[in-house]
Amino acid sequence: MTLRNILLAGTALGAAALLSGPAFAATSAQAELNALKAQIEALQKKIDDVEIQHGNKIKSLEERKSDVEVSLNNGRPVFKTADGNFSFGITGRAHLDVGAYDQDAASAANFGGLRGNANFRRARVGLNGTFAKDFGYNIEFNFGDSGTESNARIYEVLLTYNGIENTQLVLGATKPKMTLDDSTSSNDITFIERATAVNLAITPAAGEARMTAGGTYNTDNFFGGLYYTMGSAAAGGGLDDYDSSNVVGRLAYATSPKEGLNVHIGASGSHSFNVPADTIRFRDRPELRVDPLRYIDANFVGTADAVSVYGPELALNYGPFRAQGEYYIYDISRNGVLADASFDAWYLQASWILTGESYRYDIKKAAYSGVRPANPFGFGKGGSGAWEIAARYSEADLNDASAGIAGGEQEIITVGLNWYANNNLRFMLNYLNVDVKNRGGVVNPNFGHDAVALRTQFAF
Structure with missing residues (x-):
């Protein structure tokens, strides 16, 4: 190569x-x-x-x-099925009252010393909800009492049917919606106790835990209620001894229930036509129940044959202002040759929410709902809550000379200050001046006292 x-x-x-x-x-x-x-x-x-x-x-x-929805609105636990057909909720309220009295000499001589005290006026626990969509239920027990606490007793065990538009049918042990103030929840009343006129009006036929059948109907402006009632579910003994037969009714019309100037006009009444011999007695504590003593007392035990109660109710609310009043007549028919008796009682009250919130009116019960603070106290926000001032004059006359009844004439002036801390908590401070005249059966027929009371109220 x-x-x-x-x-x-x-x-x-x-x-x-x-x-x-x-x-x-x-x-x-x-x-x-x-x-x-x-x-x-x-x-x-x-x-x-x-x-x-x-x-x-x-x-x-x-x-x-999940088929179950859980909510906790304002602290109230509610369990509800996704289809809305069944629900179950837990409710509760506690009203703790503390009060003291300053009696005049005549009052002390008649009744001894009124007892300043602290007690739970109400301590209720309840279960309520719906089933099969159109039916409702409420089961509630009360552990509180007037002047002392008590064992649990039925306040309400109620079945309702709501399948008819604007109508509610009721059956069970409940408190029929009679009078304006008594149709207002105890969580929402303006003063620590309702006026004597109202407490006397519901005595024969519409007190709490009455065995009841009836219902209510309402439109946007109209309310009507009609009930048949018997004795209280808490009463002992048999039906023949304790169950009266009563008809209770109420009608009301409100001009503007949702906003603006609202004027409420209504009337309530009841008739008891099968009166047990030992049940009719018109009496009431002097609009404070720290001490259980009653000043006025018209006793018809063993003599009443029939009782009718009736009277008008009037109220108005506009923004933070509200006024209301009721007047009732009590007619008692007595058996044998005893003369029939008739009494009357009334009250007038007014209130103002200083912090500017508006009063709310509920046409479904033709009564007022509670105040909701615009700036609630607590929740880490430091709000002031809502503040309300109120005054009431109340008068009841349980004397009827023609019938030989001297139950007494009572006048009460009440001034109140309420603090709605939030939707669950309220404090109520009341001052009362009580004057009773012409009361029979006591040494001094004219007497009275002053009282101061504070309520601490928690509800959910």
């Missing part, structure tokens, strides 16, 4: 080596890229599989959404 051929061959081999190097590198890099791509595709497939699996589980959970 010549030198020339050797050089040509070496050049060719070198060129081949130079050309084969990049090609080999390119082939190796492509292989690595292909392998990496394959790994990425495999990883993506795994991710897709995971997403599909979790997506299916989430979809399954969504499809199997």
Whole structure:
């Protein structure tokens, strides 16, 4: 081989080596890229599989959404099915009263010392809700009492039917909606106790836990209620001894229940026509029940044959101002040759929310609902709550000379200051001036006292 051929061959081999190097590198890099791509595709497939699996589980959970919805509105626990056909809630209220009295000498001579005290006027626990959508129920027990606490007793055990528009039918042990003030919840009344006129009006036929059948109907402006009632579910003994027969009715019209100036006009009445011999007695504590003593008392035990109670009710509210009053006549027919008796009682009250909130009116019960503070106290916000001032004049006359009854004439002036801390908590401060005249059966027929009381109220 010549030198020339050797050089040509070496050049060719070198060129081949130079050309084969990049090609080999390119082939190796492509292989690595292909392998990496394959790994990425495999990883993506795994991710897709995971997403599909979790997506299916989430979809399954969504499809199997819980049948029960739980809420805690204003601290009240409520359990409700998703279809709205069944619900179950827990309610409670506690009214703790503390009070003191300053008696005049005549009052102390007649009754001894009134007892300043602290007691739970009400301590209730209840269960309520709906079933089969159109039916409602409420079961409530009260552990509080007037002047002292008590064992649990029935306050209400009630079944309602709401399947007819604007109508509610009721059956059970309940408190019929008679009078304006008594149709207002004890959580929402303006003073610590309702006026004597109202307490006397519900005595024969419409007190708490009455065995009741009836119902209510309302439109946007009209309310009507009609009930048949018997004795209290808490009464002992048999039906023949304790159950009266009563008809209770109430009508009301409100000009503008939802906003603006609202004028409420109404009337309530009851008639008891099968009166047990030992049940009719018109008496009431002097609009404070820290001490259980009653000042006025018209006793018809063993003499009453029939009782009728009737009278008008009038109220108005406009923004933070409200006024209301009621007047009732009590007619008692007595058996034998005893003369019939007739009494009357009334009250007038007014109130103003200093912090500017508006009073709320509920046409479904033709009565007022509670004050809701615009800036509630608590919840870490430091609000002031709502403040309200109120005054009431109350008069009751249980004297009827023609019938030989001297139950007494009572006049009470009450001034109140209420602080609605939030929707659950309220404090009520009341000052009362009580004056009783012409009361029979006591040494001093004219007497009275002053009283101061504070209520701490919690409800949910």
